[in-house]
Amino acid sequence: MSFLHCGCSKGRVSESDGPRPYDRSTYTALPNDRAETPVKTDGMSSSESNSIAGLEFEPAAACYELYTTIGKGHNEAANINLAKHLTSGQLVAIKRICLETPGLDYNTLQNEIVLCQTLHHSKIIPHYCNFMYCQELWTVMPLMAFGSCRDLIHAYFSTGLSEQTIAYILRDILQALEYLHNRGIIHRSVKAAHILIGANGKVCLSGLQYAYSMIQGGKRYKTVHSYPDNAIQCLQWFSPEILKQNLAGYDTKSDIYSIGITACELGNGQTPFSDMPATQMLLEKLNGTKPILADSTTVADFIVEDDINGQTVNEETKAETAIFQRTFSQHFHNFVALCLEKDPNLRPTATALLGHPFLKNLRKKTTDVLPGLLHPVTPLTDASRLPKDNSVTEQLTDQMSSVTMEDDWLF
Amino acid sequence: MPLFGKSQKNPQELVKGLKDALQTLQNPSKDKDLKKASDDVTKILANMKVMLYGTAGSDPQPENVAQLSMEIYQGEVLKMMVENLEKIDFEGRKDVVQIFNNLLRRQIGTRSPTVEYICTRKDVLIALMKGYETPEVALNCGMMLRECCRYEALAKLMLNSEEFYDFFRYVELSTFDIASDAFSTFKELLIKHKMLSAEFLENNYDQVFHNYQSLLNSENYVTRRQALKLLGELLLDRHNFTTMTKYISNPDNLKLMMNMLREKSRNIQFEAFHVFKVFVANPNKPKPILEILLRNKEKLVDFLAKFHTDRSEDEQFNDEKAYLIKQIKDLKAPEES
Numbered sequence: 243m244s245f246l247h248c249g250c251s252k253g254r255v256s257e258s259d260g261p262r263p264y265d266r267s268t269y270t271a272l273p274n275d276r277a278e279t280p281v282k283t284d285g286m287s288s289s290e291s292n293s294i295a296g297l298e299f300e301p302a303a304a305c306y307e308l309y310t311t312i313g314k315g316h317n318e319a320a321n322i323n324l325a326k327h328l329t330s331g332q333l334v335a336i337k338r339i340c341l342e343t344p345g346l347d348y349n350t351l352q353n354e355i356v357l358c359q360t361l362h363h364s365k366i367i368p369h370y371c372n373f374m375y376c377q378e379l380w381t382v383m384p385l386m387a388f389g390s391c392r393d394l395i396h397a398y399f400s401t402g403l404s405e406q407t408i409a410y411i412l413r414d415i416l417q418a419l420e421y422l423h424n425r426g427i428i429h430r431s432v433k434a435a436h437i438l439i440g441a442n443g444k445v446c447l448s449g450l451q452y453a454y455s456m457i458q459g460g461k462r463y464k465t466v467h468s469y470p471d472n473a474i475q476c477l478q479w480f481s482p483e484i485l486k487q488n489l490a491g492y493d494t495k496s497d498i499y500s501i502g503i504t505a506c507e508l509g510n511g512q513t514p515f516s517d518m519p520a521t522q523m524l525l526e527k528l529n530g531t532k533p534i535l536a537d538s539t540t541v542a543d544f545i546v547e548d549d550i551n552g553q554t555v556n557e558e559t560k561a562e563t564a565i566f567q568r569t570f571s572q573h574f575h576n577f578v579a580l581c582l583e584k585d586p587n588l589r590p591t592a593t594a595l596l597g598h599p600f601l602k603n604l605r606k607k608t609t610d611v612l613p614g615l616l617h618p619v620t621p622l623t624d625a626s627r628l629p630k631d632n633s634v635t636e637q638l639t640d641q642m643s644s645v646t647m648e649d650d651w652l653f
Numbered sequence: 654m655p656l657f658g659k660s661q662k663n664p665q666e667l668v669k670g671l672k673d674a675l676q677t678l679q680n681p682s683k684d685k686d687l688k689k690a691s692d693d694v695t696k697i698l699a700n701m702k703v704m705l706y707g708t709a710g711s712d713p714q715p716e717n718v719a720q721l722s723m724e725i726y727q728g729e730v731l732k733m734m735v736e737n738l739e740k741i742d743f744e745g746r747k748d749v750v751q752i753f754n755n756l757l758r759r760q761i762g763t764r765s766p767t768v769e770y771i772c773t774r775k776d777v778l779i780a781l782m783k784g785y786e787t788p789e790v791a792l793n794c795g796m797m798l799r800e801c802c803r804y805e806a807l808a809k810l811m812l813n814s815e816e817f818y819d820f821f822r823y824v825e826l827s828t829f830d831i832a833s834d835a836f837s838t839f840k841e842l843l844i845k846h847k848m849l850s851a852e853f854l855e856n857n858y859d860q861v862f863h864n865y866q867s868l869l870n871s872e873n874y875v876t877r878r879q880a881l882k883l884l885g886e887l888l889l890d891r892h893n894f895t896t897m898t899k900y901i902s903n904p905d906n907l908k909l910m911m912n913m914l915r916e917k918s919r920n921i922q923f924e925a926f927h928v929f930k931v932f933v934a935n936p937n938k939p940k941p942i943l944e945i946l947l948r949n950k951e952k953l954v955d956f957l958a959k960f961h962t963d964r965s966e967d968e969q970f971n972d973e974k975a976y977l978i979k980q981i982k983d984l985k986a987p988e989e990s
Contacts, residue, residue, distance in 0.1 A: 301827045341875065342918055352833050359792055359830050362743050372829035377874050377918060379829060425747075457751060460758035460800070462706040494709070651911050652948045 297330050299382050301373035305329065306336060306382070308631045312389075316351075316451070317475075319343040323631060324385065324622075333623075334370065337381040338634070350471065351379065354451040357427075365418035367438060367446040386438035386446060387621030395434060395511050398619050401561050402511040402536075405570050407615040410608045411437060412505060413601045414445035419501070420592040423494040426456040430470050432500035433479045434507045441621035443612030452476070456493065465491030478515045479503045482527040482584055495586035498595070502533070502581025509535045509570065509578075530584040535575055541566040573600040662700060664721035668728050671697045675733050678740040694741055698748035705755045722756055726770050731756070735780045735797075738790045746793045754800045768804045775810050782816045785823040785835050795834040802841040805849055812842055812853045821864040824876055836879050843887060851892040858899055869909060878921050881913065885927040901932045904941040911949070914956070923961060926974075933977050946984055953981050 299305075306325045313322040316339060325336045341348065358369050370382040388394060391411065395402070403411075415437055422429055429450065436449030452472045456463045469487055470476065477485070481499035483492040507513045514533030515523040534540050544566075577600040583589045595601065613621075662670070670693060677690035704721055707713040725731060734741075734749045741749060756767045771777050778801060784794025801807040811817060820842075823835035843850050854861060868880035888897045900906055910932065913925035932942060946953065957978050964970050 301829070341878075342920060352837070355830050356792055356795075356834060360747055373827055374829055374873055374875050379875075457706065460751075460755040462708075464709070651908070651915075651945075651952065653908050653945060 297327070297332060299327060299334070299370035300329075301371045303373070303375040303380060306334070308336065308634050309628045310631060316346075319346050323634070324628065325382075327382075333385045333387075335383045335385045337383065338375075339379045339381075340377055341379055342377050347471075350451065354453075355381075357453060357455070358450055361422070361425075361427075361450070363418055363421040365414045365445060365447055366421070366450070367448045384440065384446075385622075386444075387441035387623060388439035388443075388616060388619065390435050390448075391437040391439065391508060392433070392435035394439070394616070394619065395508070400511045401564050402509045404615060405509070405574055407612065408505065408508045409574075409601055409604055410606075410612055410615070411439075411445050411508065412501065413596065413604055414608050415447050415504075416501065416592045416596050416601070418447040419494075419497055420596065422453070423497070423592050426462055426494075428454050428456065428466070428492075428494050429497050429500075430454055430484075431472060431476050431479070432497055433476065433504050433513075437504070439612065439616075439621075441613075441623050443609040443616075445608055445612070465493050467491045476500075477520055478513050478523065481586065482530075483586055485524055485527060493586065494591075495589045498581050498589040498592065499583075499586070501595070502578050505574075505578050505581065506533045506535060509574070510565070527584075532579060532582045532584075535570050535578055536565045538566055538569045539575070571600070573598070576600070661704075662697075664704070664717060664724050667697050667701055667704070667721065668724035668730060671701070671730060672728055672733065675737050675740075678737055691740075691742060695745040695748075698741070698745045698752065702748045702751050705752060718759075722759060722766070725756065726766070731767075731771070732774060732777050732780075735777055735784075735794075738784065738793060739787055746790060750793050750796045753797045757797075757800050757804075765804065768807060771801070772806050772810070775814070778807060778811055779814060779816055782811065782814070782819065785819070785826075785831060788828065788831060791831045792834055795831075795838055798838045799841050802838065802845050805846045808842055808846050809849055812849070817842070818860070818864060821867065824868065824880075825871060825873060829875070832873075833875065833879075836876070840879075840883050843883065847890065847892040850887075851890075851896070854887070854893060854896040858896060862900070866909075869913075874918065874921075878918065878924065881921060881924040881928065885924055888928060888931055897931065898935075901935050902939045902942065904939075904945055907932050907942055907945055911945075914960070919961070926960070926970075930973055930977055933980050940987060943984070943987065946981060947986055950981055950984060954978055957981070 305328055307328055309324040309326065311321055312324050312335065314320060315322060315337060320337050320339045322335055322337045325334050326332070327334050339346070339351065341351075355369070355372055362368075367383055367386070370384070372379065372381050374380070391403070415432065419429060419432070429447070429452070431449045431452040432447070433449075436447060438446045438448050440446065452470050454466060454468055454470070456466055467487075467489075469484070473480070479500040481492060481496035483490065484496050503514055515526065518526070534543060536544060577595070577598050580588075580590055580598070581595070590598070674690040674693040674697065677686050678694065681687045681690075701721065704717050705713055731753065734753070738746055738749060757765075757771075759765065759767050778798075781794045781798050781801070784798075785791045798811075801811070820835055820839040824832050824839060826832040826835070843854075865880065865884070868876055869884070871877045871880070887893055888900060907929075910925050910929040914922055914929060916922055916925070932938070933946065935942070938946070957974055960974065961970070
């Protein structure tokens with residue numbers, strides 16, 4: 243994430259490779275384009291500002307100028323560039339995936355793109371358009387100039403974000419989940435790296451390539467059993483029931499567990515279970531170990547168990563002091579505990595969590611408060627200082643044109 | 654999941670309400686009516702969906718499902734929904750897809766009433782195929798079409814319609830989402846029902862392969878790669894023996910494959926190999942084919958020896974490659990020319 247000046251942090255992957263609702267401004271070629279559809283339904287979706295009103299993002303590489311790489315995605319197969327939309331001057335993010343990458347599953351990619359076009363919610367990152375350029379699939383998305391929450395933690399908030407910041411972020415993410423869950427979709431990779439923040443403080447959920455629909459073949463299933471392909475990168479966030487892989491299956495409640503882990507990740511600056519091998523983590527989860535927020539009220543637990551955050555705390559006394567001097571509200575602690583119930587039936591739904599005292603009293607719009615809360619971090623809003631990246635297009639066109647002619651067949 | 658109000662309407666009321674509202678959308682008189690009609694449509698569709706699918710907490714009621722289906726058939730509602738899809742809002746369209754797909758799978762004993770119903774209303778299928786022309790509804794139509802493809806009777810209607818040939822255009826659209834979705838449907842139509850598709854390809858060989866050629870020569874990398882892969886699958890399927898024989902008798906096809914073996918993209922090279930091998934393995938090569946192979950004998954042997962040598966773990970591929978090299982080495986000119 244060079245634009246956050248944290249190029250060295252190991253977790254710099256800003257997997258902004260999410261999905262997006264359907265943006266009608268995308269399509270220019272065919273008629274019948276106008277008339278913004280009012281998005282209503284259960285009141286959760288509004289076309290707030292996903293698409294910049296009136297802008298059309300053409301499905302053609304020539305309409306964009308690429309700047310520096312700001313992230314990776316899809317197991318490093320995707321490169322995310324900052325880019326400028328030439329006709330409007332608008333900054334966007336373009337995810338480029340080379341389809342020649344060995345081991346890349348075309349069908350997964352296609353499913354993701356189609357799924358994303360069937361989602362339309364202000365808190366889910368939209369795709370403006372998808373098109374092919376030489377051997378690369380380009381996806382144009384809004385630039386989320388603060389980067390992902392993972393980036394922010396790595397670069398600036400190593401001991402975690404403030405409670406209020408987290409509350410606003412989680413409220414918006416739960417709204418996105420409520421939308422998905424009502425449509426029978428399980429996200430399956432809720433984590434800080436998939437929470438993106440725009441320059442204006444807008445929060446978006448990304449990472450929908452891992453989502454799974456419980457409605458298949460004209461039927462709604464109560465539980466599903468598909469084990470996600472991305473398992474390795476999400477083990478820490480997975481619910482015990484996904485990890486068990488047994489006949490009982492799992493449902494939308496597994497996302498709620500991931501919310502709990504994400505809440506700890508945002509609050510502590512470190513992901514629970516990140517300091518232990520995967521097998522141990524599995525055992526801990528199956529035994530019902532609940533990660534907790536580190537603060538003055540839980541300091542005793544950390545000293546006794548010395549498990550969850552032990553290492554970092556020992557290394558950095560300063561950070562330790564900061565962590566154990568702060569106090570998160572009881573509501574926040576309770577919120578985390580509810581999400582992390584081992585029995586999925588005891589976890590509240592996304593809708594119920596939005597009414598939890600931890601979130602209920604947030605009166606303001608996230609965009610009004612978040613930039614202030616993140617101070618002194620500033621988002622990238624000026625691309626003029628950044629290096630242009632012309633090499634991409636040149637290389638690719640080269641590749642395509644230089645077919646070897648020397649040794650031709652004789653026809 | 655108490656999404657919608659408590660007062661559940663019964664199936665008759667829902668269907669009647671939907672018909673009325675859709676009619677208003679079709680022939681708007683005043684702007685005010687339009688907004689209300691649009692809201693009504695969305696609300697009723699959501700209700701119907703819940704009736705057919707149940708919710709996270711409750712199963713669908715069989716009596717309601719049966720009655721709702723009856724009302725939908727009798728009221729010609731499927732057709733109305735499909736034809737007015739563009740006028741329905743974003744979430745409503747998705748509900749139409751789910752209602753449609755649920756009804757299509759409905760079974761009474763061994764009968765599929767919805768499939769039988771659509772068989773007598775081909776225009777529903779045509780409208781769905783034409784949906785690819787309208788970006789707003791293209792993906793929704795694709796989801797319904799692929800569900801229809803599962804039924805041979807419906808696939809047959811689609812294959813034999815003139816609109817089938819529009820797919821050759823849809824798969825080349827610049828918007829990746831729509832183009833790739835159209836390709837999935839196209840592929841499903843040609844792959845799903847073996848006998849049906851074999852007969853179709855035989856009877857329409859010229860028209861299909863004339864169009865198919867443009868996909869193999871497409872500027873678009875994905876189109877080229879997907880089309881080539883599908884071609885390989887079709888030719889190697891035993892049901893398509895007649896079509897395969899015809900295809901590998903044409904020297905132009907051989908030339909194209911030989912050129913594709915040399916493409917920059919390794920994926921395309923590899924797919925081309927699987928079509929090329931059929932030409933070589935053919936025990937009765939027509940003279941023009943044999944001549945091309947003979948003329949390039951040395952080059953081909955060299956080329957194949959170096960071709961994708963890193964696939965050492967793929968036994969079948971290596972066996973096939975060794976076989977091809979041997980076949981080409983053993984090629985002899987016809988005795989009398």
